Amino acid sequence: MVGSVRFDPLSRRDFGLLRSWLSAPHVREWWRGAEPTADLVEQEYGPSVDGVDPARCFVINVAGERVGMVQCYRMADEPEWDALVGIPAAAGVDYLIGMPGRCGLGIGSSAIGAFTGLVFGLYDDVEAIVAVPQADNQASRRALERAGFELVEERDLESDDPSDAGVSAIYEFRR
Template structure:
């Protein structure tokens, strides 16, 4: 599969709104999809006013998903919330992701997209040594896609849920630039 990625622009907001409205996305992202809400929440990144990055994932030129990327240190409040659950190492990156259309779900595209974006992250952010991702424990499809892309569970704990119907239990997964993470290789 030939994955490419490009930064989300304002011309992509209608597509994002459609994706956010689909039940398989809305369940876990719990995001408003009105034009105003998409502009409010994705506009600052699209204009370079926010430190996070929103990327469209294209497969053979067709938009299939969205990947968000940020350095943990760019969001101190998020880092502080995470600290009791898992001590995020300096320079760590986090990602969030979705597959947009219902017909693309359950075909292995999420795992392939994540793996391709990890390679992109290592190329773009040479100073980053690992990617640490908290996922709602109930979102089995999401954390299994991470595992299939090489991520390893490193912690579990309670974090503010994206969707208030969830209990806040999260699984934290990690992938090191070196290709794998084990407690023996990093000391924890």
């Protein structure tokens, strides 16, 4: 059984831990792209920490242990991605369990399920929450389904992001 789940706003003091999570083989398999150097983590997540980027990033804390990261954003704030995914009035979420020993224990589904309430609280104008893992990422898909997300469709999204290469599974959770 998963302990209590808390979401702590990501801060720069978390960047070293976040970098180690992004470098872990089980994460790199799906969060593709350049090697997550300290500079790259700052470039990618610093604007969110500073409130310049509208994405909101949080550390997943389970029973006092920091185990992963989750972020959310209004899909409308990313117009190209919003158009590709095609679900109106939605917020997007991305997540990872960075600690290899914490994968497969139900933490992902518990955290995602708990996070839906926080997302709807942050964005009262959205009607759905969207997650778009790779179709082959069975662990992520199971976590979403256990958290109450429903598969909308599988299709190739023509994105410049290496993490989106190939067929994606588009999931939604309605308000």
